[in-house]
Amino acid sequence: MTTAMVPSHWDDNTIITIDEFSEMLGLTEHQLQELTSRGLGPRWHRFQGRGRLYVTAAEARLHLKTSMFIGGETSVS
Numbered sequence: 001m002t003t004a005m006v007p008s009h010w011d012d013n014t015i016i017t018i019d020e021f022s023e024m025l026g027l028t029e030h031q032l033q034e035l036t037s038r039g040l041g042p043r044w045h046r047f048q049g050r051g052r053l054y055v056t057a058a059e060a061r062l063h064l065k066t067s068m069f070i071g072g073e074t075s076v077s
Helices: 018-025 029-037 057-066
Strands: 015-017 045-047 050-056
Touching: 015 018, 015 057, 018 029, 018 050, 050 057
Parallel strands: none
Antiparallel strands: 015 050, 045 050
16 A cells, blocks of 8 residues: 655646656556556646656646545555
8 A cells, every 4th residue: 555645835736747656656657557548547748749748736636536546545456
């Protein structure tokens, strides 16, 4: 089990890369992308369609509140 939360002092517009978010959740990037492909992860964005995948802090918070990460806890194999 992992407790995941976006730091409260981060502004809603703070950019979180996929590697940062996966580290917060205690998952690999591959596991996080797999969850997203099954509709269980956040919607990722890219700057001008290129570069690292990212999500905003507001989107990450919403995802953690409304997804399988209810209460900030999950188990992923």
